[in-house]
Amino acid sequence: MVEVLGDLAGGFGVALQPANLLMLLVGVLLGLVIGVLPGLGGTSGVAILLPVSVLIAGSGAGGATTAIIFLAGIYWGALFGGVITSILFNIPGEPWAVALLFDGYPLAKRKGRPGLALGSSFVSSFVGALIATILLTFFARALALEAIKFGPAELFAVFILSFTTLVGLGSEAPLKSVMMIAFGLLLASIGFDSLTGEPRLTFGHIELLSGITFVPVTIGLFGIGEVLASAEEQGIGFMERMSAKVGLRDIREAFGALRKRLGMVVPISVIGFLFGVLPGHGATAGSFLGYGLARQYSKKKQEFGKGEISGIMAPQAAADSAAVGSLVPMLALGIPGSPTSAVMMAGLFIWGLQPGPLLFIEHKDFVWGLIASIYLGHLLTFLICLAAVPLLAMIMRTPYAIITPFIVVISIIGSYSLNNSMLDVFITIGFGLIGYWLRKLKYPLAPLVVALVLGDATERELRKALIGSGGDPSTFVTSTVGGLPLAGTMLFLSVLLVLLPVIRSARARRRPAAEPTVAE
DSSP states (O other): OHHHHHHHHHHHHHHTSHHHHHHHHHHHHHHHHHHHSTTTHHHHHHHHHHHHHHHHHTTSTTHHHHHHHHHHHHHHHHHHHHHHHHHHHSOOSSGGGGGGGTTHHIIIIISSOHHHHHHHHHHHHHHHHHHHHHHHHHHHHHHHHHHTTOOHHHHHHHHHHHHHHHHHSOSSOHHHHHHHHHHHHHHHTSEEOTTTOOEESOTTOGGGTTOOOHHHHHIIIIIIIHHHHHHHHHOSSOOOOOOOOOOHHHHHHHHHHHHHTHHHHHHHHHHHHHHHHSTTTTHHHHHHHHHHHHHHTOSOGGGTTTTOTHHHHHHHHHHHHHHHHTHHHHHHHSOOSSHHHHHHHHHHHHTTOOOSTTHHHHOHHHHHHHHHHHHHHHHHHHHHHHHHHHHHHHHTTSOHHHHHHHHHHHHHHHHHHHHTOHHHHHHHHHHHHHHHHHHHTTOOSHHHHHHHHHHHHHHHHHHHHHHHTTSOTTHHHHOOBTTBOHHHHHHHHHHHHHHHHHHHHHHHHHHHHHHHHHHO
């Protein structure tokens, strides 16, 4: 523990450097604006501004640390910004803010307490993030040190487990998730074979020898695709006029409500963190999990949906803690814990860093500077939100007729600036249209993004394990770490996760058939 606290102190020394603190502030402000504008979201914002982080990372010594702090600031700001539109306008600015519609808007609109609703969400967000960051501080490094012992079989099993969590625990149709994973793996296989150097799926086009770059795909899917779909859904007009400010009375009442609900908020924050560690889920799934748990174990179930403060605090605490938790697999294992952390992970590759267990040893200042910035970023966002709610609510009145073309142009400029390549522009536009189509058909994008990021590494570890065992597939069962069959255990869990949707479907089909029998 003493060593961890010493590393954290060094991280604060890095995070508090003027350049890093300035970029954290800029990232938080941009994230708040992005979170307030429906249809963008943290993932879209981080993807669109990733080219800017490349310029920051190339600015000199410590540039990569400044760049990741900038992107993380956008993430934290967007988490808080989406709260404002959900509570004041009944429109989720972020996917993870959907759960706030159930009680946040009723408290603000029907009961006339928008300041209390906002204050409750900000306070619970900060507490949830603080608890999760403390857990990240003390457990991420320990997990990374254990992960260093993993061989190819264990790493392959970890990757497979990350894919199957998207299928078994995802809220989307399992078959659609499988299709998106397959699509991502197919895209990841384009270009040179990482082991033999043979070109694959290039169809004679030299431009594709380096593969389909992750960043243009992400900018297209989340930047252009999301904003086009949202513009169609929301229309191009102005939003309903409604504003609020968080006064001292609201803050006192919010803290009083938190004190009464600490027994709910703290456990849900811990559960949200653990759920966020599962690859591919992040804040969105965490928020619904938190709301469901709060309602399930509340003594006032009938108040939910009518402006119950527990229905605001629980999803927000879970969402923020899950968002922080999603950084654990990225830092410790080199696996994105959410679509947003997948984009951040792409940034690490671009900046010349290899995410994974060695990051804690080879780039200690980078890791601990990021962890310290999480504490500072959430505190900064919390204070700004308390003071600037009216201004942020005004941003909501920007019509989509202005937002949509602006985001499209920024996305195209950003994708071109990475390599000065028109191919990247065409990929961005093409995947923007694909992303729009996928969203209309309700296909999940997270499995596609995770598979695209992990596809090459998954294939590489699979082939390394088979080469090392002379082609014997039993190595995935017999391989051990410290005497424990970790690879076999994780593959067994993966099989169970794949079977979960089948079991749920069978139960759902059996239940309606049984009900008439009972009635008779």
